Amino acid sequence: MNFRALVTPVFAAVVASVAAFVILVLFAASEQDTLSLKSEKALLQQDVASLTEQLIMLASDNSLWDAAVERIMLTEDVDWIDYSIGTTAQDVANIDGTVITRADLSVIYALHVQKGSNPVINADTLLSSSAAETLRGLDINLGEEKSRAKGLIRLDGHLVAYGASLVRATDESPYENHLSSERPIVLFYSVLSGDEISQMGQNNMLEKLRFSSIEPDDCARTALLDTRGITIGWLAWTTRSPGSQMALDMVWPAIILLALVIFAMARFVKRADTLVDGLEQANRSKTAFLASMSHEVRTPLNSILGFSELMALELFGKIEGEKNKEYLHLIQDSSSHLLAIINDILDISKLEAGKFEVYAEKIEPYNIISDCVRMVEPSAKDHAITVTHDCENGVIYSDERIIRQILINILSNAIKFTNQGGAVHLVGERKNEHYQILVTDNGIGMSQKEIEIALSTFGQVQNEYSKNHSGTGLGLALVKRFITLLDGNMDITSNPGKGTTVTLIFPYNTKAKKL
Numbered sequence: 001m002n003f004r005a006l007v008t009p010v011f012a013a014v015v016a017s018v019a020a021f022v023i024l025v026l027f028a029a030s031e032q033d034t035l036s037l038k039s040e041k042a043l044l045q046q047d048v049a050s051l052t053e054q055l056i057m058l059a060s061d062n063s064l065w066d067a068a069v070e071r072i073m074l075t076e077d078v079d080w081i082d083y084s085i086g087t088t089a090q091d092v093a094n095i096d097g098t099v100i101t102r103a104d105l106s107v108i109y110a111l112h113v114q115k116g117s118n119p120v121i122n123a124d125t126l127l128s129s130s131a132a133e134t135l136r137g138l139d140i141n142l143g144e145e146k147s148r149a150k151g152l153i154r155l156d157g158h159l160v161a162y163g164a165s166l167v168r169a170t171d172e173s174p175y176e177n178h179l180s181s182e183r184p185i186v187l188f189y190s191v192l193s194g195d196e197i198s199q200m201g202q203n204n205m206l207e208k209l210r211f212s213s214i215e216p217d218d219c220a221r222t223a224l225l226d227t228r229g230i231t232i233g234w235l236a237w238t239t240r241s242p243g244s245q246m247a248l249d250m251v252w253p254a255i256i257l258l259a260l261v262i263f264a265m266a267r268f269v270k271r272a273d274t275l276v277d278g279l280e281q282a283n284r285s286k287t288a289f290l291a292s293m294s295h296e297v298r299t300p301l302n303s304i305l306g307f308s309e310l311m312a313l314e315l316f317g318k319i320e321g322e323k324n325k326e327y328l329h330l331i332q333d334s335s336s337h338l339l340a341i342i343n344d345i346l347d348i349s350k351l352e353a354g355k356f357e358v359y360a361e362k363i364e365p366y367n368i369i370s371d372c373v374r375m376v377e378p379s380a381k382d383h384a385i386t387v388t389h390d391c392e393n394g395v396i397y398s399d400e401r402i403i404r405q406i407l408i409n410i411l412s413n414a415i416k417f418t419n420q421g422g423a424v425h426l427v428g429e430r431k432n433e434h435y436q437i438l439v440t441d442n443g444i445g446m447s448q449k450e451i452e453i454a455l456s457t458f459g460q461v462q463n464e465y466s467k468n469h470s471g472t473g474l475g476l477a478l479v480k481r482f483i484t485l486l487d488g489n490m491d492i493t494s495n496p497g498k499g500t501t502v503t504l505i506f507p508y509n510t511k512a513k514k515l
Helices: 003-063 066-074 078-091 123-127 131-136 194-203 242-249 251-313 322-353 365-382 400-416 448-455 475-485
Strands: 097-101 107-112 148-155 158-166 185-192 207-212 220-225 231-238 361-363 386-391 396-398 423-430 434-441 489-495 499-507
Touching: 003 078, 003 148, 003 158, 003 185, 003 194, 003 220, 003 231, 003 242, 003 251, 066 078, 078 097, 078 107, 078 185, 097 123, 107 123, 123 131, 123 148, 131 148, 131 158, 148 231, 185 194, 194 207, 242 251, 251 322, 361 365, 361 400, 365 386, 365 400, 365 423, 365 434, 396 400, 396 499, 400 423, 400 434, 400 475, 400 499, 448 475, 448 489, 475 489
Parallel strands: 386 423
Antiparallel strands: 097 107, 097 185, 148 158, 158 185, 207 231, 220 231, 361 396, 423 434, 434 499, 489 499
């Protein structure tokens, strides 16, 4: 028994299981990190969108107002604007200022509320930014959505959110003689300072959230776009990576588990090694016993066979009675059959004990095939079976004795399992790298499962036909081992009721060896 062949599948299964577990954990960690990052980005985008939505709603509330039409558009009452709209900018916590402009973006009123460390935003700077294009695109005639705007801009490295709306009345019919399509714009803005952005990160449990004008490459980030779809900067932070953290937390438990697996495998290898040694010793003892018993049996068996043959020749006196002669022939047949079985067992024993020697010599397969056919012809004639051969001449270097035994076993099986009047045909031909022999019969055939049984040691196919033919199930098993010993190959194709074809492949040069 091969110890390596025994433990290799177990090791392979354990390694594959460990590798699969590691891959599964890493995959799960990666998926968790990806989902977490998507969630973090979605939360930030939602917060920014909420801020701009608050600004545009505030601008709409202060522009959709009859008083705003009268005081801003018709009279440009700065005092009223400062009292009504400027107060709103001062009172709302996250509003940093407001700007009221005419349709051409000339300033009517501007107020910046200094809150904390937020930078001062100049109205002209704000109106000369990318927001100007959006504000000029507002049109009272295209519906409510086109009369409002919101967005993000970058001013002096700072992130600014704004919301704007055109001035309009709830009912413009009283003012129809005084209004035009060019309307003033009410705009509120909020400067997101570093502290405010950091606080936004803390609210969403994000570490070190900050605004960056340059795309960072060493942390999580989400792009911020203006109304034109152009990137104005990035919100960057240190992601939590819960999946990776989970994988790190599993390192020590995994190491402990791996140590237990290694310990268990070491115990298994030790016990398996002991078991294999015991099985090999038992196998050697069995082989030695079979060889010894076969030798012991073969010696008196040869005497029985020899003396029975002498008695059949009637050299020392005539044997009276037909029954006596019949029993004498039965003794000879039984002795010959028993001797063949013992020889097969001895061959198996030698092969298992590694004492079967191969002697490579120059031989001609055609001559060997012809001799083997002549040897089995008497048995074939007894069953009215025709044995023919058509072989090419050629020279190979192999063991003639083993090739003869292979062919005789194959031919004997073909004759044995072919009905009377059947035929067995041999074809031998040279190939590029080997000499090939095909033995074909039109006998009872076998299924694939029966072929596997026949190739096993002491394997005998059980069917109605085989019940009438004695055997040990060693023939094909020996052929399989012999062909392997000669570095060759054997293939069997068969169909029940349609016959069998055995393909034997012999290399042109077989190395001498002792197995």
